[in-house]
Amino acid sequence: xxxxxxxxxxxxxxxxxxxxxxxxxxxxxxxxxxxxxxxxxxxxxxxxxxxxxxxxxxxxxxxxxxxxxxxxxxxxxxxxxxxxxxxxxxxxxxxxxxxxxxxxxxxxxxxxxxxxxxxxxxxxxxxxxxxxxxxxxxxxxxxxxxxxxxxxxxxxxxxxxxxxxxxxxxxxxxxxxxxxxxxxxxxxxxxxxxxxxxxxxxxxxxxxxxxxxxxxxxxxxxxxxxxxxxxxxxxxxxxxxxxxxxxxxxxxxxxxxxxxxxxxxxxxxx
Numbered sequence: 001x002x003x004x005x006x007x008x009x010x011x012x013x014x015x016x017x018x019x020x021x022x023x024x025x026x027x028x029x030x031x032x033x034x035x036x037x038x039x040x041x042x043x044x045x046x047x048x049x050x051x052x053x054x055x056x057x058x059x060x061x062x063x064x065x066x067x068x069x070x071x072x073x074x075x076x077x078x079x080x081x082x083x084x085x086x087x088x089x090x091x092x093x094x095x096x097x098x099x100x101x102x103x104x105x106x107x108x109x110x111x112x113x114x115x116x117x118x119x120x121x122x123x124x125x126x127x128x129x130x131x132x133x134x135x136x137x138x139x140x141x142x143x144x145x146x147x148x149x150x151x152x153x154x155x156x157x158x159x160x161x162x163x164x165x166x167x168x169x170x171x172x173x174x175x176x177x178x179x180x181x182x183x184x185x186x187x188x189x190x191x192x193x194x195x196x197x198x199x200x201x202x203x204x205x206x207x208x209x210x211x212x213x214x215x216x217x218x219x220x221x222x223x224x225x226x227x228x229x230x231x232x233x234x235x236x237x238x239x240x241x242x243x244x245x246x247x248x249x250x251x252x253x254x255x256x257x258x259x260x261x262x263x264x265x266x267x268x269x270x
Contacts, residue, residue, distance in 0.1 A: 001026055002048055002078070002156065007057035009043055017043045019211045021057070025156070025189060030182050032198045032219070033191045035208035036233045041191045042083070044208070045158050048189075049074040062155070076105055079154035083161040085141035089133040094125055097133050098148040105152055119147040123177075139170035146177065157181065158189040163197045171197060199223070199237035207232045 002025040009018040017040050025031050033041050046052040047059045050071040059066045061074055082088055091097040098119050102112045120126040123143045128136060133144055142162065149157065159178070163171050175197065181188055182201070192198055198205070198219065205222040207215040209232045215222055222228060223240050 001060075001062060003058075003060045004044075004047070005058045005060075007047065007054045007059060009047070009052060010055045017211050018047075018054075021213060023206065023213060023216070025187070027155070027187055028185050030178075030188045030201060030203040031190070031206060032201070032203040033189065033206045033208060034193060034195065034198060034232070034234060035214075036193055039208040039232070040211040041208055042160055043211075045080060045160060045189065045191055048156070048158060049078045049080060072104075075154075076152065077154055078156045078158065079149035079152065080158045080160060081142070081145045081149055081162065083164050085138070085145045086134075088145050089141060092132060093130050094120070094128045094133055094136075094144060095130065097144060098151050101148060101152055107152070115151045115153075119151040122150075123147040138165045139167070139173070142166065142170070142174065143177075150181075156187045156189065158191065160191045161193070162190065163192065163194045175200060193234070195223070195235060195237050199239060207234070209233070 002023075004021045004023040007018055007021040008016060010016050021044065023044075033044065035041055043052065047054060047066065048061065050066045050069060053059075053067055061069075061077060064074075066074060089097060091100055095116060098116050099112050102115055107115070120129060123146065125140070125144060125147060128140065128144075133141060136144060142165075146157075146159070162174055162178075166174065178188060178190070178201065190198065190201070190203065202219050205215075205217065205219045206213055207222060207228055214232055215225065215228045220240075223237055226236075228234075229236060
């Protein structure tokens with residue numbers, strides 16, 4: 001579990017980026033943290049593995065105060081894939097990128113080899129084993145970052161703006177990857193302002209604005225609240241908007257295929 005208690009964070013320039021944050025992320029839960037740029041989302045998640053320490057309040061990771069543990073130790077339990085993969089990739093080959101953290105965390109060579117092969121095969125990276133990460137496409141770099149983080153099997157996976165720079169096909173692949181992880185019981189946190197990507201997952205949704213939490217609840221409830229969306233400057237998901245315009249249960253369509261089936265059925269009866 002990740003627990004924020006009355007957390008505030010002030011940058012060295014005096015700007016207060018987080019204000020009175022109280023939040024629990026439970027094991028096995030999928031959580032979306034949404035809000036416009038500058039809402040405090042990335043600042044929040046940097047507290048989960050000790051990259052930032054709260055100016056006030058406490059952050060605990062599975063009961064351990066982040067002030068009392070190293071970033072390396074916390075990262076073993078909370079793996080973060082940041083928005084820009086170029087900020088996380090540094091090795092000369094895809095293979096070395098995946099194995100670096102595994103060896104750094106002290107896994108045996110047998111385990112390193114098994115997890116390397118799992119990561120390469122699971123994320124379609126086998127043919128790039130000896131390729132420099134800098135030669136990969138944006139979508140491939142993103143997959144590599146997810147692969148090497150998952151290779152050490154952290155308790156929590158956090159994806160920071162995972163769809164930035166991704167085209168439609170890459171977003172769909174990423175969505176399927178996240179759905180697979182959720183089905184396996186992985187605790188997943190997605191930080192994003194891409195509401196269309198978030199909506200099909202139907203996660204618990206935490207809305208941030210101005211460094212504060214405005215709302216916290218099921219996606220179908222949060223995105224029906226026009227007042228919250230206006231305050232956070234968020235748009236309503238297109239499928240939710242469509243379902244409401246058609247006069248059916250709010251949020252009835254979680255993906256475009258459900259909408260297509262409903263419309264086909266309704267038109268067939270007309």
